[in-house]
Amino acid sequence: MPMKASAVEAKSDARTVPSAAATFSSAVHHRPRCSAPSTATIDLTAINHNLAQVRDLVGDRKVLMAVKGDAYGHGAVQVARHVQQTGAADWLGVATVAEAQELVEAGVRLPILKFSPADPGNLETAILYGVRLTVVDERTVRQANEVAQAMGRCANVHVAIDTGMGRIGLQPEHLADVVAAVDRADHLRLEGVFTHLPVSDAPDGREFTAAEIAHFVDTVQMVEARRGHIPVVHMANSGAIIGQSLGPTTMVRAGIMSYGYNPNPAMGSLGLRPALSWTSHISFLKQVEPGQTVGYGRTWTAQRSTTIATIPVGYADGYSRRLSNRGQVLIGGEFRPVVGRVCMDQLMVDLGPSSTARVGDDVVLLGEQAGHTITADDLAEQLDTISYEITCDIGKRVDRRWVS
Numbered sequence: 001m002p003m004k005a006s007a008v009e010a011k012s013d014a015r016t017v018p019s020a021a022a023t024f025s026s027a028v029h030h031r032p033r034c035s036a037p038s039t040a041t042i043d044l045t046a047i048n049h050n051l052a053q054v055r056d057l058v059g060d061r062k063v064l065m066a067v068k069g070d071a072y073g074h075g076a077v078q079v080a081r082h083v084q085q086t087g088a089a090d091w092l093g094v095a096t097v098a099e100a101q102e103l104v105e106a107g108v109r110l111p112i113l114k115f116s117p118a119d120p121g122n123l124e125t126a127i128l129y130g131v132r133l134t135v136v137d138e139r140t141v142r143q144a145n146e147v148a149q150a151m152g153r154c155a156n157v158h159v160a161i162d163t164g165m166g167r168i169g170l171q172p173e174h175l176a177d178v179v180a181a182v183d184r185a186d187h188l189r190l191e192g193v194f195t196h197l198p199v200s201d202a203p204d205g206r207e208f209t210a211a212e213i214a215h216f217v218d219t220v221q222m223v224e225a226r227r228g229h230i231p232v233v234h235m236a237n238s239g240a241i242i243g244q245s246l247g248p249t250t251m252v253r254a255g256i257m258s259y260g261y262n263p264n265p266a267m268g269s270l271g272l273r274p275a276l277s278w279t280s281h282i283s284f285l286k287q288v289e290p291g292q293t294v295g296y297g298r299t300w301t302a303q304r305s306t307t308i309a310t311i312p313v314g315y316a317d318g319y320s321r322r323l324s325n326r327g328q329v330l331i332g333g334e335f336r337p338v339v340g341r342v343c344m345d346q347l348m349v350d351l352g353p354s355s356t357a358r359v360g361d362d363v364v365l366l367g368e369q370a371g372h373t374i375t376a377d378d379l380a381e382q383l384d385t386i387s388y389e390i391t392c393d394i395g396k397r398v399d400r401r402w403v404s
Helices: 007-015 020-030 044-058 068-072 076-086 097-105 120-128 138-151 172-184 203-227 238-243 376-383 387-392
Strands: 039-043 062-066 091-094 112-114 133-135 155-161 188-195 232-236 251-254 276-281 284-288 306-311 328-331 334-339 347-352 362-369 372-374 399-403
Touching: 039 044, 044 062, 044 076, 044 238, 044 251, 044 399, 062 076, 068 076, 068 387, 076 091, 076 097, 076 399, 091 097, 097 112, 097 120, 112 133, 120 133, 120 138, 133 138, 138 155, 138 172, 138 188, 155 172, 172 188, 172 203, 188 203, 203 232, 203 238, 232 238, 238 251, 328 347, 328 372, 334 372, 372 376, 376 387
Parallel strands: 039 399, 062 091, 062 251, 091 112, 133 155, 155 188, 188 232, 232 251
Antiparallel strands: 039 276, 276 362, 284 306, 306 347, 328 334, 328 362, 334 347, 362 372
């Protein structure tokens, strides 16, 4: 008669059989992340080309590249690392302390300016990470100095002047007082003074911008005559870099033109190269007959027998719902209209009655295919907005790929 296994032996045997949970956990930890149904490809060589165009325009002035908003949707860490490695830019500009923190933790060592005053609760982190601080009055000077003193550090600050933007900054007549407050602060160093130009990219804004620049330059020079040289004086955004006299400034701030777009599209590209393209694929095809409708709200009705392609991209990815029945994509080297409402995760395209497209075929949302191009300016014109918003809105659900 066979002997029964002891309880100890049974427990031992049970331990050698991995549980379903353990097997699943192991698989999860070793499974690579699934690819997204669309990809934004960023050409880092194009960014270098664009920044070289900036340098050609500004002479020996330093070039600050704005990388706020995840580098306008292009991926701030990867872009910043690249321009640091290649020397394409000298400084970086951000909107938040968290943006600067991410860059420093990723190994970026270029000077980083935060364009607006830091929240008091973030000053310690900003100073610890070496972020250049913006101050706008004696209160923000005092706050920065108190935190720097408590840390036993010295922080570099830039004073923002409001010459017409109406957003942040002190009135020009108060610059001397705030500069004096910085100079009295034991733990602050006045590194720079700047303003921001609201209509430098507008054809009808040239006269206002020229007056604004003259006022800024006169104000800074009067202060320098009293207290001495200010190392970094900057005012020029992309519009001013392209179309204005830069005067005795020592740095420019290149924003959208770094990424390949002229802030005034009516002037043409000026040799700039858009750095970002956005592609997907056809996920489904169907034939529809006259009278059939497509999408939420039944806003599009087929007038003929035609092929409808479904693309796995929607407004959750940053393809605006306002492009419903208005947008175009490139498929098979041809412009094809978006039909019906753009959904959260999908959109539909009319391929016409004689389409030979197949599931899996490439779809270009932004970029070039067979000599045809869709740019962020094209989408911006349809949406009555600007190219900046188009690229910034491309969401984190979209894979990013950087090439150089």
